[in-house]
Structures are given as C-alpha cells and as structure tokens.
Amino acid sequence: MSRTYVGQSPVRNEDRRLLTGQAVFVDDVQLPGMLHAAFVRSDHAHALIRGIDASAALARTGVVAVVTAEDLGEYWQPGPLLVPPPPIEGIVFNQASQVPLAKDRVRHVGEAVVMVIAESRYLAEDALTDVIVDYEPLDPVVDLERALADDAPVIHPQLGTNLAAHVTQRHGDYEEARAKADLVITRRFHYDRGAAAAMENRCVAARWDPRAEELTIWDTTQAPIPIRNGLSRMLGLLESKVRVVAPFVGGGFGPKIMMFYPEEVLVPWIAMRLGRPVKWTEDRQENFFATTQERSQIHDAEIAFSSDGKILGIRDFFFHDTGAYDPYGLTVPINSQCTLLGPYDVPAYHSEFRAVFTNRTTVTPVRGAGRQHGVFVMERLLDIGARELGLDPSEIRRRNYLRKDVFPHTFQILFQDFAPLYYDSGNYAPALEAALDIVGRNTFRAEQAQARAEGRYLGLGVVSYVEGTGIGPYEGARVTVEPSGHVRVATGLGTQGQGHYTAFAQIVAEVLDVDITHVHVVTGDTREFGWGTGTFASRGAVVAGSACHEAALAVRKKVIETGARVLGALPDDVEIADGAVRVRSDPSRMMGFGELAGHANPLRGAVVPGTEPGLEATAYFGPDHGSTASGVHAMVVEVDAETAMVKILRYIVVHDCGKLINPVIVAGQVQGGVAHGIGNAFYEQLVYDDGGQLQNASFMDYLLPTAMDVPNVEMAHRETSAPLNPLGLKGVGEAGCIPTGAVFAQAIEDALPHLALEIREIPLSPNRLFALLRDAGPADRANAPELGGRAAAVAVAAD
Template identity: 60%
Template sequence: MTTRFFGAPVKRNEDRKLLTGQGLFIDDVELPGMLHVAFLRSQVAHARIKRIDVSEALQRPGVIAVYTADDLGAYWQPGPLLVPPPPIEGSIFNARTQVPLARDKVRHVGEPLAVVVADSRYIAEDALDDIVVDLDILPAIVDCEDALQAATHVHDDLSSNMAARVRQTKGDYRRAAANAHLILKRRFRYEHGISSPIETRGMVAQWNARADQMTIWDTTQAPVFVRNGLAAMLGLGERQVRVIAPFIGGGFGPKIMMFYPEEVVLPWISMRLNRPVKWIEDRLEHFFATTHERGQIHDAEIALAADGRILGVKDVFLHDTGAYDPYGLTVPINSQCTLLGPYVVPNYDSTFTAVFTNLPIVTPYRGAGRQHGVFVMERFLDLAAQALKIDPAEIRRRNLIPPDAFPYKNEIIYQDFQPLEYDSGNYEPVLDKALELIGYDRFLRDEQPKLRAEGRCVGIAVACYVEGTGIGPYEGAKVQVQSNGKVNVATGIGTQGQGHFTSFAQIVADELGVDVTDVDIVTGDTDRFYWGAGTFASRGAVVAGTAVKKASRAVRKKALKLASDAFECAEEDLVLADGKVSITGIPEKFIRLGDLAQRANPMRGAVTPGTEPGLESTQYFGPPMGATANGVHATIVEVDPQTFDLKVLKYIVVHDCGTVINPMILAGQIHGGVAQGIGNAFYEKLSFDDQGQLLNASLADYLLPTALEVPRMELDHTVTPSPLNPLGIKGAGEAGAIPVGPLLAQAIEDALDLKRKEVELLEIPLSPSRLFELTRKARPT
C-alpha cells in the first residue's frame, strides 16, 4: 500500500470549525436554568480561619446559595495524590493535597474559602463582598531556602517544610572530581511563571436526578481521570458520570492537574441544587488559582578533563512545590533526569529537596522541569568552553552520546518509574545541521567582527537538549467504519490544539484507504471512549496514535476478510483504496467500505463463531518506556546596551522526533514552544513580596511575548525512528520550549561580551531590568 497521507503536510481537519466560530468551548455551554458560581478567595498567604459569616450574602437578591467547608460535610476531604513518587530507594515524600474549600487554615493567596451560587456571575461576584472573614494571620513562607529553617510550618502536622528529598546517583562523582582537570561550581536560579493560556479554566456541571446522570464539561487534559475521581467522591458509578473536554484554548500542563477545588465543588453543588452550574476562571484568578511552574535553585558543580570531556556532575537543588504537592515529584524528577541531556556523563550525583511554601501549587507546565536541568548543563558547558578555551559548539560535540551507544542507559529512575533509557538517536548530525543553518563559522569569522566595529552588540549561541516523550501507561482507540463509508475514531485522550483531529486521521486514512477528510475524530468524551490517561508529556501522537494504528490495522484486516468472502478470492488479491475494496487488476469490480460495514452487521443469518459484529475494532497500546526526542536550537540576537531590549535576528531549530506524521503540525508545535520559551527566558516572572502577595497579577505587569518579539524560525529535522512503537514516532510538544533559557543567556553574554567583563548569566528570566542590574557593575561610570 502506498502512503498518501502519513508524513504529508495535510491541512488540519479541525480548522474550518474553529475559524468559522463553530468550535465548542466551555463558556459556549448554555443550559436551561443554569446558575453561576464565584469563589471567595483568600487575600492572605497564610492564616488560621476563625470565622466565615455568609449571612449577609444569602440576603442578596439573586443569590441561591453560599457554601463553606462546613457545608460540604463528609464530602470535604483532601484531594487524591495524582502521581505517586517513583520508587527510588531512600527517598522521602510527604503527600499533602489541596481541599475543596479551606476549613481551618489558608496556605496561599487565592485558596478558595467559600462559593456563591447565583442567577448570574455578576450577582455572585457582588455577593462575595458581603461575606465576612475573620483570619488570624500567620507569617508567610515565601522563599524556599528560608522555608527549611523557618519555625512556621505550612502544614502543622509536619516537623518541617520539607515536602520531599530524593537522591539519585550513577558512578562515583567524588572519584571523578579527584581526577578532574577543571571543576566549576555555580548557583543557578529559575523563577516562577504561569502558563497564561488564551482560555482560562472553566467547568459546567449538570446533574440529572431523573436519569441519575452527571454530565460535566471541563477544561481538562485528562477527562477519564476526572470522571473516575469525581464518581468515587460523589458516590456514583463511573457510568453515571460523563466528562466532556471540548475544544480547549491551550492546556500546556496546568490543565492536567485533576481535582482543582473548583472541579470538586461544582458537581456537588449541581447535585445539591439539581440545577446546572457554571464557573469560568477570570484572568486575575488564573494568576492565583491555576498552578504555577519553575521555582528552583541549583547549587551544582561539573568536573571536566582537559579536553572538555565531562567526567561528572554533582547537583543539589531546591524545588518550590508551593502549598501542596498533588502532582507528586514529576517536575523535580524531570529536572534531575533531563540535566544529563544528550551527553555522556559517566558520574552523576543529584539530590533535590522539594519545599512547601505559601505560594500557589507547582505542577508541570510545557517542559515540566526539563528547562531547569537543561539550563544547568548548557550553562556549565558555556562556562567550561570559556575556561578551557574551546569553542562552545565544539565542547558539546565532544560530549555527545555516539550513535552506536543506543539504547543508552542512564541508570537513574525517570518520571515514568522506569530506568532512564534513551531508545534511539544520532545527535551529531543534528548539531551539524543547526550550525550550518545558523552560519556559525561565517558569523564568528566575518559578520560579528564587522557588526561590533559598527558598535552593534550581536551574539550567537547554540544549545542541545533531549525531550522525554511518549510515556505510558496506555491509551486506546476505537475505529469504526460507518454505513456511509466514513470512519469514526474515538480515543480517551484530550486535545488542546495539538492537531490530533488531523494526525490521527492521517494514520487511519492510510490504513483504510479513505480520504483524510472522511475520518471523524472524537477526543475527550468519556461516553464515547471509556479509558485513557490523558494529554501530557508529549505522549498523544506516540501512545494514542499507535492505538489508532493498531485499531485501524484490525479493521483493515476485517474489511479484507469480508471482501474476500464476497469475491471468493484470496485477501492478497484485493486492493483497499479510495473508500472501497477492489480486485487487483479489475478496478471495476469493487465493494465500498460502507457496504462492507452493513455486511458486518447482518439482519439475518447465523454469525460464524469467533467473529465480531460491525466493521470496527478497539485496541490499546502501552509503551515499555518513554521515547526520547532530541534537538539543537541556535540563534543570533542583538541587544541594545542602553535599554537591554532584545531582538532575535535569526532562530534555528533542528529536531529529531522520529518519524514525522505531519510536518506542518509539527512546525506549529515547535513555533508555539519557542514562543513560550522566549517568554519564560526573557519576560515572565511572578514577583511575590515577603507576605506571599503577588505584585504583578495582571497582563499589564506580567510580561508576555507578542508577535513582535517572537521571531520567524527556520526548522529542519533528522529522523531516527523509535523502536518502541510501530510508527517509529516520538513526541515533540515541549521541544520548542526546553532549551530557550540557556540559549538566550549564552547569546546575550556573547552579544554584550559579558565574559570579558566577568559577568555571568546564571538565572532565568533575564528581563531588561534584570540585565541592567546584573551588568551595571561592569559598565563604565
């Protein structure tokens, strides 16, 4: 069979609906008799609750109900631990998960205290001002270093503010350091940020008492987990709860985190009042109520040979987990593992301590801790290159894992609980291609000296990375040929703009010989497909896509068997193409797929034992471990030495994500990732005071890159297929965001010639104001 769609830049099936305004988002859901919800949120970071008086709010016209923690009764309970910690020997983990409404204590600004239900959101918001709250304010734990010595504890039942401690090692770093030609020691800092999607979070919950059925529309990346968890909490069977994740305007990770307080409270309210209820997070709430990311401090050292080869790395870091840790240790484990990068690191000693603070919860956000580790390693290589007088690109080349070393075992445990192993790769051609496209040698030899002579501050940089993708546990898909000849595909995975409606259709189209526009995809509806894990860790195409492939292959086999029986010929003599099965060499003798679907569901006659009705199949796929993508980013930037305004003149991404399903969709993923990476590296920082108050909780103060700051990018790819799935694919959703921080730090250092001025950029973000502060001591008076 000749491939027609797989690997082609097919236009997205979903775009017509989205561009004509026909896409359903949560706020588009309008139901008869629907009520609206607003949450009263704590205005302080740490306090004991003495009294909450809602009596005045209940008197306001249009207010239907007001609830506090005490009203929830037995339903009030801490949420589940969503991701348990990996089984690493000697690790410590203190699980503390958030509650629906704060009862005895508040632990961060924005934690919900009460909920108002009213005829409109306007009335509900006004009623929040009627509620009287009496708090006994406690000292706020804001700095994760201070937290470990503080006498005040975020959780009173713990003897300290330590949430977890994990050490992982390979080899013997102490011996490696003793034999090293050079040892570098530095402190690296990564600050807090938010995901800031176009669509904030929201939910509509509708309880149908007559049908004993709960229907929930939710901005979630994991609808099956939400269904299972809420069914258990509400005392319902899983078949009584339907969760629908419609079109979602950006997920990026924080919408994975199932069981936000709002998600727990709204279904309970709907059952209590027997009316549908809606809550849509406003932009201010998003700064406090949706989880954050980043927040780490690394005290690290690297040991090197005289030729620049890495002998070992030691890293001790703090991870700010915020007030609770429902997502386990995913972010710091990713940092710990991804630091190793695409390099041979024979000796490694890494210990992290996760710390409770009175700040919003930290969970994965695009890259999910990988940026932190990559920042440490890539900055170390830049410093080592300077100290050893080796070109930055060359020192990376000398340390790359060779192609004959795959699968490459790193000997530590990854977030999927499996030993960290890179399935496949060929890293040097990726680096070579990036250097060629950026014009690395020519720029350093000819262009940069000329530009500096003109007084312009222009610098070049290159950064390498790996991206762990496609982790389990599993995903499934049901592929069904309908009587009209179209193919319906349902999967339990959610989608937030990754192009699943097209890439899955491309897989099906080639297997079943139909046009890609004749494949209808359903995602994120637990009544349409019952099982699945969700969309995270760049796993959708890898895991769900393989399940789609397997189900399509099974349907293809059924179709050929039915046609061979009808034609009384061997299956090998049949051609499946253009929506029909024909006999080889006799194209006019054919049966349409729709007709075969009808034959597969006969109204009369006996069914042969062992056969299944319908031209359909449901299949599941679970990879033994995650696939590892890799890439190199390169850039040329210009920095204004007076204002420190940054202009990206050229940006290159060369990426290897295995076999590519749709290069156009892949390009979009990388473009979006780079845009968020630039924001993370240069603009975005949540600034808290010593009382845990966020000082820049608006888009007027929290800087985001716009179309003016995000450059045009030149993309290229190499391909090393993954042996872990039959498609040979690896994920790519986070690749664009991961290495941007160290890349820009290196480029800015080069542009401003900061190495000569003995100024090092060891933190993120590097905003213009922060660059001014860091470089002021080096500027002439």
C-alpha cells in the same frame, strides 16, 4: 495502500469549525436554568480561619447557595496524590494535596474559601463582597532555604516540616571523578516562576439528570477520563453514569492536567445538590492565583572536566518550590534531575533535591515540566567550562555527546515513571552541525565583527537538549467504518490545539486508504471512549497515535476478510483502494466501504463463530519506555548595551522527533514552544514579595511576548526512528521551550565579550539584565572562543 498521508500536511480537519466560530468551548455551554459560581479567595498567603459569616450573601436577591468547607461534610477531603512515588530507599515524600475549600487555614493567596451560587455570574461576584471571613494572619514562608530553617513557620502542621520531598540519585563515583579532574567549576543557578497563561482560562459546567441518574460535566481538562473516574468515586456514582466532555480547549500546557482543582470537585457536587446546572468560568486574575504555576528552583551545581573538555562528573544540589500543596508528587523535580544529563556522556552523577512547601500557588507541570531547569544548569556549566578551557562552545558539546552506537542507553537513575532513565534512540552530532550550517559557521563571526565596528553587538548561542516523550501507561482508540462509508475514530485524549483531529485522521486514512476528509475524529468525551490517561508529556501522537494505527490495521483486516466473503474471493486476492474493496484478479468486482459495512451488520442470519459484526476494532498501546526526542537550538541576538534591550534576529531549531506525521503541525508546535520559551527567558516572571503577595497578577504587569517579539523560527528536522512504537514517532510538544533560556543566556554573553558577564538566572528582564551589565567588569579576553577558534582579535577590534 495507494494514499500516503503520514509525512504530508493536508489542511487540518478541525480548522473550519475553529475559524468559523463553530467550535464548542466549555464557556459556550448554556443550559436552561443554569446557575453560576464564584469564589471567595484568600487575601492572605498564610492565615488561620477563625470564622465565616455568609448571612448577608445569602440574603442577597438571586443568591441560591453559599458553601463553606463545613457545609461539605464527608465530601470535604484532600485530593488524590496524582503520581505517587514508589517506596524506594533514598526517597522521602510528605504528601499534602489540594483541598476543595480551605478549612481552618489558608496556605496561599487566591486559595478558595467560600463558593457562592447565584442566578448570574454578576450576582455571584457581587455577593462575594458580602461574605466576611475572620482571618488571623500567620507569618508566611516564601524563601526556599528559609522554609527549611528550624524556626520557620510550618505550613502543614500535621507534617511538622516544610520538607515536601528529599531525593538523592547517583551513578558512578563523583568524588573519585572530582579528584581526577583538571578543572572543577562550581556555580549557583536560579530559575524562577512563570505562568502558563493559556488563552482560555479554566471552566467547569455540570448538569445532573435525576431521572436517568446521570451526571454530565464539561471541563477544560487535559485528562477527562481520570476526572470521570475520580468524581464517580467521590460522588458515589457508577463510572458509566458520569460523562466528562473536554471539548475544544484553548491551550493546556500542563496546569489543566491537574486532578482535582477545587472548582472541578465543587461544581458537580453543588449541581447534584441543587438539581440545576451550574457553571464556573475563571477570570484572568483568578488564573494568576488559582491555576497552578511553573516551578522555582535554586541549583548549587559542580562539574568536573579533564583538560581536553571531557565531562568526568557532575554534582547538583537543588531546592524545588512545590508551593502550598504537592498533588503531582515528584514529577517536576525528577524531570529536572534527569534532564540535566541531556545528550551527554556523564560517567559520574550525584543529584540531590529538596522539594519545599511555600505559601505560594501550587506547582504542577507547565510546558517543559522542570526539564528546562536541568537543561539550563547543564548548558551553562558547559559554556563556563568552554570559556575556562579556551574551547568553542560547540566543540565542548561535540566532545561530550553520547555516541550513536550506545543506544539504547540506560542511566542508573529513575525517571518520572520511576523506571530507569532510558534513551531509546538518538544521534546528536548531526543536529549540531546542521544548526551551525544554517547559522553560517563560516560567515557569522565576520558579520559579528563588522557589526561591532558599527557599534552594534551581535551574539550567537547554540545549545543541545533531550526531551523525554511518549510515556505510558497507555492510550486506546476505536476505529469504525460506518454505513456512510466514512470512518469514525474515537480516543480518550483531550485536545488543546495540537491537531489531533488531523494527525490521527492521517494515520487511519493511510491504513484504510480513504480520503482524510472522510475520517472523523472524536476526542475528550468519556461516553465515546472510556479508557486512557490524558494529554501531557508530549505523548499524544506517540501513544494514542499508535493505538489509532493498531485499531486501523485491525479494521483493515476485517474489511479484507468481509470483502472476500461478500465478493466470493480469497482474502489474498482482495485489496483495499480508495475507500473500497476489490478483487485483484478482477478489479470490476468491487464494493465501497459503506455497502460493505451493511454486509458486516446483517439484519438476518447468524454470526459465524469466532467473528463479530461490524467493521470496527478497538486497540490499546502502552510503551515499556518513552521515546527520547532531541535537538539543537541556535539564536542570534542584538543587544543594546545601554538599554539592555535584546532583539532576536534569528532563531534556529534542528529537531529530531522521529517520523513526522504532519510537518506543518510539528512546525506549529515548535514555533509555539519557542514563543513560550522566549517569554520564560526574558519577559515572564511571577514576582512575590516577602509576604507571599503576588505583585504582578495582570497582563499590565506580567509581560508576555507579542508577535513582534517572537521571530519566525527556522527549522530543520532529523528523523531518528523510535524503535518502541509502530510508526517510529517521538513527541514534540515541549521541544520549543526547553532550551530557550540556556541559548538566550549564551547568546547575550557572546554579544558582549568585553564584559565579565555570566548569566546564572532565568528569567531575565530588561531591568535585571541592565543591572547585570552595570555590575559586570571588563572581561579577560585571553580565552574568548570563536565559532571555529579563538576570538581575541575580534574582541579587540570591537573596541
């Protein structure tokens, strides 16, 4: 192989279409006779539905249909449980999945109650005001702890409880560890809700062809194949008669994994009933209410240390808000439970969570999927422990890292795939040292002291994390050399901006030694490739990329064998070079891939037994375990102690995602993740009142960080090869956002050592931080740590 693409950063194959407006998004789909859907959504967080009068809406000119739950007949059914937990002792799980339209009761503001179909979206929206829904309001359940009280209103009467799940996991003996401890720290931590806020909202379009009996659906989904499989069952169609296309999607971040949203179920159904194409596009306000959100958690955590700062054990009890329904089962809280352990050696661990139904929008994975909560709790406990023990925050981490010689490492608790939590590889300490070198371990404290002498408050935060990536079950790919000589790659994943069209092409182009611009990747179309799971959990490159690699190797073998036959040479004397096969001993005997593809598909003659026509292969990759990425984030901030405004001066990420396919794409993933994490740390919070009403459902009130708020991230990469896939890949999609809240909190505290400030909640905001600063008393500076030692002299000098 003369070409090297893996590890390089060629121009992205998809950018021309994106930058010139030629990329197709779902709302670009315009079909003859297309109708448009709009939804009447509940104004109440919790209420009984006593009646619906749609007569006035039906009488409006241009309205074609009005659909309620009663009109759906047998098609009305709760959605599937997407990730069912195994029947394991110690797991209590009460299922209540999303329904297509509310029947009898609404359970959160924004829940769909009535669907209106009209000749235009404008007419459909106007007709919504004609529909009269008779609600009988009920007391809502918003507070997590209050939800489990004996006298709390029950959201799902058939369950008789608001407890969605109760899970206890442990290894070692925490009580024994606690008894031996020199220091025990107990704290309560809050981590509140946020929105994914993708650039493109959800959109679904469907067309039914009665002659061919084929249904085509365009969907902004991260999982087109499961959508096809589920809808074919619900609609009584063969899977081969349902085509789901997920074209370019303007950001996924997790909520677009979910199967099935009401709109995804209803739009295809009504298109078949009416015999006309139907489309629904979510507006931004709907997105705040109807698209799933990040989770809210409350942790009561305790950590036991020896006098030298070694962790002896951790105990954590937490509440997890699953919202009105729980279609994703235990995935998010188990991620929190497992990721809390981080890169550290924790001899004893007792973790217990209660997932709780509330009258708030449903929770499913959002970038990080609960991991940032676990990291926040662990990193905050370590910061507090360092302060109490008089240790540098980085030193307490050094003393507790898992050693590089203990990998692979298995914790005796279950991960989200319900297999034991498994770290395939890792080497954590070098990443910490690299981050400190980039920050300037020998110069930063002097700069900080000088700034304090000038009345400016600089602070440094440095935290660690792990990210479980590359989980199964599997993905597949088909690689084909076409008569043009170009190569076509098809996989079942959808793409939401991760650079799949380029990264997969790089893998295949290197194996086949062809120009990357001659490799054409197709994703997210079930007609092109019908087996797989979806794009989530930082698994695309690891799982689908490995399948592309295996399929390309199989095609390479076919190219050599076919070339040997056509050129009259032995296979061992045939090589691939620059999109052609040639005989090593006589390079003048050669043939381009296009011509060779013709020979592989002859118009006459027999197929030799044991062979098959064409230069094509399909391969699948399903890892036994995921790949564990890791890293260190460092942040330098300047805090205005009077206004509580925080300016991020520097942000450093040292990340290990194994082999880098495309460094520029990786950098983009990290930069975007940090932007998401900064928003989650200091700007973005979904605020509900006691009545379950969302108070800031617009970008006027819900603050997103802008380009002015997000610095250019300084990056360094370490490559600890993953042993469980052929390219040594690990995922990177969520790395930027997982530890951001923790590093933000540590940096702010470090900037204000003269205050007894201890941040135990995320997200903050200038308002909330102002209140914390106002209430903080003077600090005991005796144990204030420096980057390389004690900081008492610097703290005094700052006065």
